[in-house]
Amino acid sequence: MNQSMSIGKISQWRPNNITLKPLEDQVIVITGASSGIGLTTARMAAAKGAKVVVAARNEDALQELVDELREKGYAAAWVKADVGREADVNKIAETAIEEFGRFDTWVNNAGVAIFGHxxxxxxxxxxxxxxxxxxxxVYGSKIAVNHFRxxxxxxxxxxxxxxxGDRGTVIQSTYAPSKFAVHGWTESIRMELEKKKAPVSVTLIHPGRIDTPYNEHATSYMEKQPAHRGMIYPPKAVAEAILYSAENPKRDMYIGSQAKALExxxxxxxxxTDxxxxxxxxxxxxxxxxxxxxxxxxxxQxxxxxxERGTNKGWIRSCSIYVKACKRPILSTVAVTGIGLAAWACAKRKD
Structure with missing residues (x-):
């Protein structure tokens, strides 16, 4: 019980009394913005008044997205970029500065997956x-931190x-280590930046199973097509967590109780758990x-x-109650404590 309570308190992290701008006053960079979470986040951010700079490898999709946003009166720019190339990531920052003079939030969202042993x-x-x-x-983090400094x-x-990234798995056993690395990198630089009193809020987003084209885009070594089955959350729940963190310094945001429970x-x-x-x-x-x-x-390629959505099968939720609870510190602590007590009870029964 004490451990779960402490986890709840840690989640209410506030770095160096940082105050972030409201979304309507922000320029937000989003990588992996041509589909799924990135696409949903870009549309939601623009609708809330933010200027958006979207990046991905799919040039046609980016042009279509920016045309869509501009037709609605929103400010947007796009840049074709492969985030695995440092020069391309530099180009994203250059585009944001050329178009809007700065950026206020940088979202490292681009990702790919592999299914197979x-x-x-x-x-x-x-x-x-x-x-x-x-x-x-790594490339995006360094550019963003240097810009804010x-x-x-x-x-x-x-x-x-x-x-x-919090717990290994089977079949996505090569994907999980890439996310472990992201989690380790994020936690490490957060501490260093906080120690140096840098003007940077560093948030790690922990999505559960999300209904996006993630599986259709994945490389598969399996006979059958990868897909999520079971309880699945909508991409708008992740976008909500991302944009809340853009305005409010948050250490971690978990999308779905399944993500927190698994950790x-x-x-x-x-x-x-194995x-x-x-x-x-x-x-x-x-x-x-x-x-x-x-x-x-x-x-x-x-x-x-x-x-925004994929071809997954299961109970696709309309939202994440856990995300909404995390936006309210008392409810967040109660939710985490409940999960912690359940795990503690299981451990006691095992003993």
């Missing part, structure tokens, strides 16, 4: 995934992780149709764009 996945594919999922975050105006760096159970009951993952994850990461060829995936 770790021993079967080629090293070339793993390295390419790390270029996007980890190195893209040079301006001397507080800004938000928001890195999108995963529930599998807690994995910490308190690691062996039971067995549970081995049992549950195999049948819930595919649908009953053949996988598309690996060369058609979005690992080494741009995937299709302008789709």
């Amino acid at each position: 770790a021993m079967d996945v080629s090293n070339e594919d793993i390295k390419r995934m790390f270029d996007t999922n980890f190195w893209g975050v 040079e301006r001397g105006v507080p800004g938000a760096l928001i890195n999108v992780g995963s529930l599998f 807690l159970f994995g910490t308190l009951l690691p062996r039971i 067995k549970l993952m081995e049992l549950v994850m195999y049948p819930t990461q595919h649908v009953d149709r053949p996988s598309k060829p690996r060369e058609e995936s979005a690992l080494h 741009a995937g299709y764009g302008m789709h």
Whole structure:
């Protein structure tokens, strides 16, 4: 009980009394903005009055998105970029500064996935995934931090992780380490920046299973097509967490109680969690149709764009109650305490 209470208190992190601008006064950079979470976040941010700079590899989708936003009277710019290339990430920042003179929030959202047993996945594919999922975050983080320091105006760096960045899994066993790296990087630089009193709020987003084209874009070494099955959250729940963190310094934001529960159970009951993952994850990461060829995936090339949702099967929630609770400190602490007590009770029964 004491441990779960302390976790709830830690989540109410406030770095160096930083105050962030309201969204309507912000310029927000979003990578991976051509589909899924990034696309939803860009549309939501623009609707709330922010100027948006969207980046991805799919040039046609970006042009379509910016045209859509401008037709509604919103300020937007796009830049074709592969975040696995440092020069491309530099170009994103340059575009934001050329178009709007600055940026106030940088969202490292771009990501790719691989489904397959770790021993079967080629090293070339793993390295390419790390270029996007980890190195893209490193490049973006450094640019954002330097920009906020040079301006001397507080800004938000928001890195999108995963529930599998808190706990390993099967089948996505090469994807999970890339997100572990993102989580470790984010936590480490957060402490260093806080120690140096840098004007940067650093937030780590922990999405659960989200209904996006993530699985359709993934490279699959499986016979059947990757897909989420079970309880799934809408991309707007992640966008809500991202944009809340753009205005309010937050250490972590979990999308769905499943993400927080997996972290807690994995910490308190690691062996039971191993067995549970081995049992549950195999049948819930595919649908009953053949996988598309690996060369058609979005690992080494741009995937299709302008789709917020995927073709997942299960209970697709309309929102994340946990995200809404996290926006209210008392409710957040109560929610985390409840999950912690459940894990503690399981541990006691095991003993």
